[in-house]
Amino acid sequence: MKKTLLTLAALALLGGCSLAPVYQRPASPVAAAWPGGPAYKTDAAAAADAGGGRNAADIAWRDFFADARLRQVIALALANNRDLRVSALNIEKARAQYGIERAGLFPKLTASASGSAARTPAELSQSGAAAISHQYSANLGAAAYELDFFGRVRSLSEAALQQYLGTEEARGAQQISLVAEVAGLYLTMVADQQRLRLVQATLKSQQVSYALSQRRFKAGATSGLDMYEAQTSVEAARSDVALYTSQVAIDGNALTLVVGAEVPAGLLPQGELDMATATVTALTEIPSGLPSDLLARRPDVREAERTLRAANADIGAARAAFFPRISLTGSAGTASGTLSGLFKGGSSTWSFLPQISLPIFDGGVNRANLGIAKTERAIAVARYEKSIQVAFREVSDGLAQRGTLDQRLASQQALVDASSKSYAIHDARYRKGAESYLNALVSQRALYAAQQSLISARLSKLSNLVTLYKVLGGGWQAEGAAAGGVAVQ
Secondary structure, X not given: OHHHHHXXXXXXXHHHOOOOOOOOOOOOOOOOOOOOOOOOOOOHHHXXXXXXOOOHHXXXXXXXXXXXXXXXXXXXXXXXXXXXXXXXXHHHHHHHHHHHHHHOOOOOEEEEEEEEXXXXXXXXXXXXXXXXXXXXXXXXXXXXXEEOOOOHHHHHHHHHHHHHHHHHHHHHHHHHHHHHHXXXXXXXXXXXXXXXXXXXXXXXXXXXXXXXXXXXXXXXXXXXXXXXXXXXXXXXXXXXXXXXXXXXXXXXXXXXXXXXXOOOHHHOOOOOHHHHHHHOEOOOOOOOOOHHHHHHHOHXXXXXXXXXXHHHHHHHHHHHOOOOEEEEEEEEEEEEXXXXXXXXXXXXXXXXXXXXXXXXXXXXXXXXHHHHHHHHHHHHHHHHHHHHHHHHHHHHHHHHHHHHHHHHXXXXXXXXXXXXXXXXXXXXXXXXXXXXXXXXXXXXXXXXXXXXXXHHHHHHHHHHHXXXXXXOOOOOHHHHHHOOOOOOO
């Protein structure tokens, strides 16, 4: 018995062995620096403007978004959005699954007690008289505890742990996307409200011009052409009023869906994009840092790496299947023919049943499972590399837009100013009868198009800030730390 215990103790010390490959992070498949060229600008000015060059991941969304109503809408979405709620439930599910796999590292103890009574008829009794026999027992046992000599159970536990941590990262990516989506819908609604006010003002102006052309036509001062041209402008503006009225309502429906609850009227956007430029976001620029920083900033990249780590651990479990599996089953207790004698001296019982299982021939199942595990790891490597490439492309696109948006805004504002002056001149000349309404109509349409484009340019500027904040990993870490998230190693 002593030799047996010493042998089992020595084997138990080998239980820490693992056949999983040593994990090595794959090399980054992207360049070490962001693209350069006319569309990009350096981050030196951006770092200064952003206040010391803080990374986007270090800026909590409550600090990034300065508009108080927008912050409340985002908080409402984080509390009610159903997709985010599913992500949180997936974390709970993965945590439970990890608990199941980790439990395999420890023996499972069970306590049992039983009692039985049996009557033997006189014909079958050795004494020639009917007899009633009793048997009582109480036991504490461990059933089929696997000695993890080759790390199979540990590998499965490690894979479950990485999958659990991956769901944490998935929730982080989901929250980043949700914060950016709410902000984007909010800004879009502001832009559409401004477009609606613009077209309403344009409709009033055109109605005045149309009334003037009608009076002139009735007085015989002009032909009916001016009146009909003015009418086409009025009807076009009236159509746009209907269009943007419905679009603002659609924006509200989209915002309600993403938030997951009815947005109070007091929190709905009310403003102009030129005013929102200074109030929606606290930072006018965000430094992009280096591409390698994405590994630490973006939860979706970290999620892909967790999946890769889990696949790496699965290889260890598949390799361990080629080696013997040893399990122990044992119990100890007491038994007696009477209940009062159950715990008296001499009533103890025990049983010990070690089992060893050595695969000899399985038709290639274990080899196929190992091949599947290796292929899954190769797939996970490709997906990890793709996640980095997607992150690099998203940031590069955002930087390319950022580098040209200021120029676009300045040019569009100058176009609006010039178009406004041109329309004022043509409209004044028409009202004095110096020229036909056609010139004023063409000038007015050019002004209207320029004003619409200016609204779009301002929306692009703000959307670019939100997008860069998102793709650089902002919007999750600080919130996750506040919520007591799991530490990621």
